Amino acid sequence: MFEKFPEPSDPPKFQALQPDDLVTRIADQVVRAIGDGRLRPGEKVAEAKLARELGTSRAPAREALRLLESQGLIVSHPRRGFFVHAYDSKEMHDIYDLRECLEIHAARLALKRMTDADLARLEAQIETLHRLGRAGAAQEQVVEDYAFHRMLCELGGNGQILRIFDQLATQLRAGIAIVGRLYDDPAKIAATHDPLIAAIRARDGDRLEAELREHLEDAREHVVALYLAASVA
Amino acid sequence: MFEKFPEPSDPPKFQALQPDDLVTRIADQVVRAIGDGRLRPGEKVAEAKLARELGTSRAPAREALRLLESQGLIVSHPRRGFFVHAYDSKEMHDIYDLRECLEIHAARLALKRMTDADLARLEAQIETLHRLGRAGAAQEQVVEDYAFHRMLCELGGNGQILRIFDQLATQLRAGIAIVGRLYDDPAKIAATHDPLIAAIRARDGDRLEAELREHLEDAREHVVALYLAASVA
DNA sequence: AAAAAAGAAACTGTCGACAGTTGATTTGTC
DNA sequence: GACAAATCAACTGTCGACAGTTTCTTTTTT
Known part of the structure; x- marks a missing residue:
């Protein structure tokens, strides 16, 4: 009936999907x-x-x-x-800078509002991280890592902050996916969250801020370096 | 030729515009x-x-x-x-909470990067505020007030923060417009910026943070109260 | 007269079409 | 052989259409 259109030069990058949503x-x-x-x-x-x-x-x-x-x-x-968006090194740092600012603020708020049940949820999440770490499931670990930080923001109770956090997360997801493939030691990742949960358990805002800052600085270094490597490669 | 459609029940709220953009x-x-x-x-x-x-x-x-x-x-x-979006009081506070967090961070960054030319621009902006205040031009003052704060964020040099600031500004614009109509004393508004510029001139980060916090707290009270009043009215 | 059912109007999600642009390719010129 | 002009395919901005839903209105029922 109809002639097919000529094959597109490059192979398609996506596969079809059904309507709604x-x-x-x-x-x-x-x-x-x-x-x-x-x-x-x-x-x-x-x-x-x-x-x-x-x-x-x-x-x-x-x-x-x-x-x-x-x-x-x-x-x-x-x-x-x-x-x-082809982020340059400056932009990646900007994202992490903003994230640090936001997440620390949210975390301090979270400390004040947190119930014991909330604390338990956070601890369970860290436990999951460790489990995945032992299993060497880097990809899943990235997801759960993100979930932990999001939970912290959510407990802060400020919907706007959560909204922005999600925006940043989308931007980072590209980089994070790359990082997920390249992380050398998943067990180590889980361990870096232990100081955080300790500070939370102690309900010590200043300590949490310091730990979080260090934690995010590490992540920043890691992600920025790998993202840029991937951009060039 | 054609029968006109029946008049829409409510009068139209918008007037037509030309294409492109x-x-x-x-x-x-x-x-x-x-x-x-x-x-x-x-x-x-x-x-x-x-x-x-x-x-x-x-x-x-x-x-x-x-x-x-x-x-x-x-x-x-x-x-x-x-x-x-029908903001409730909680959400309005969330917005200001986030803004405070962001803007203070950006302002501290700005202090470090600011050139003399930048400082002059900020001072000129405040001068404009005073001029409009004396003229009683509340509406224009709101615009320039916003421009001052945006400038501060811009000088911080973090594009992501500026992006979020603009998002917040859009959300506040509704409230701000109302405030613009209701502000009782434009001259006073201008004056509230003087401590800010003084701290900037002194390049004193802690002082700027304190002043900014107070400044924004005032704005928050004002806007939240008026927005909610307007929502109910 | 209040509640439920039926019917009509208006709107959303998605689609395909068309005109005008943009970027790539080919042709023509020095 | 490099460069400018002409040509062409692909794409964007905008539009109108249709099917299925939601919402409002009217009618029917209890």
């Missing part, structure tokens, strides 16, 4: 693609092509890209399209 | 409408109606609403539409 799922696909390197920093993400590969129309694809843009992971140039 | 301008119209009370907190903003009133298609209207959603000014419920 399209936007979220498209966005997720894109984040994933960035995280595992199918899309590299600076690369163009044409909404037309994206939609075609996913088997949807352009509307939800565009919306998904705008969503990621609002989180900083994608940048757009009018009439020119969307591109994977 | 549509999204930004639609978003701006909506923010304005919220700011001056044509749209009240909690009210529905149907993309279909919005588009009709502005004489555009639904695509850019929807995109504008999503933009505002990403900044927190609009909330959406799937298949149900967009609504003006």
Whole structure:
């Protein structure tokens, strides 16, 4: 009946998906693609092509890209399209700088509001981290690591801070995914959280701040270095 | 030729605009409408109606609403539409809490990086504030007040912080517009910035932090009270 | 007269289309 | 052989349409 269109020159980077909740799922696909390197920093993400590969129309694809843009992971140039944000070293440091500022603030708030049940949840989360560490499940560990920090922000009780934290997390997810593949010693990662939980248990704000600052500085070094390495590679 | 459609029950809240850069301008119209009370907190903003009133298609209207959603000014419920975010007292405090945290951090960074030219720009801005205060131009003063604080964040040099500041500003703009109409003494507003600029001139981070904290606490009280009053009225 | 059911209006999610742009490719010129 | 002009494919911004839902209104029932 119809002639097939000529094969696109590059192989498709995405596979099709069903409707409803399209936007979220498209966005997720894109984040994933960035995280595992199918899309590299600076690369163009044409909404037309994206939609075609996913088997949807352009509307939800565009919306998904705008969503990621609002989180900083994608940048757009009018009439020119969307591109994977190519963070430079300065920007990565900015993100961590902001995160440190936010997370420390939230953590202090959390200390004041925390119930014993909350504390137990945090401890359980750290335990999970250790378990995954022993199992060498680096990929899952990254997810649970993130969940721990998010929990801390959530316990702070400030919805706006949580909102921003999630934005930052999306931006970091690309880098984090890379880090997940490259982390040498998962057991060590888990251990770096022990001082945090100790400070929390002691309900010592100043100590928690200091530990958190150090913890995040380490993460910053790690992620920045690896992200930049991946950008160049 | 064609029968006109029956008049919409409520009078239109927007007037038409020309294409190109549509999204930004639609978003701006909506923010304005919220700011001056044509749209009240909690009210529905149907993309279909919005588009009709502005004489555009639904695509850019929807995109504008999503933009505002990403900044927190609009909330959406799937298949149900967009609504003006009806902040409660807790949320307003959260916003200011976050702002305080961010702006103080940025201001400290700014102190370290500031050149004499930067300082002069800040001083000029404060001078403008005083001038508008003497002229009793409350509305313009609000704009310049905001510009001063944004400048401070910008001088901090962290692009991410500036990005978030702008998001917060959009959320506050509704409240700020109301405040602009209700501020009793514009001259006083200008004066509250003098301690800030003094601390900046002295390049005293701790002092600036203290002054800024107090300054923002005042603003918080003011805005929260007036926003809530306007929500109920 | 209040509650439930049925019907109508309006709106959202998604789609495909078209005009005008942009970036890449080819052709033509010095 | 390098460079400018012309050509072309692909893409963006915007639009109108349709199907399925939600919301409002009217009608029916108890």
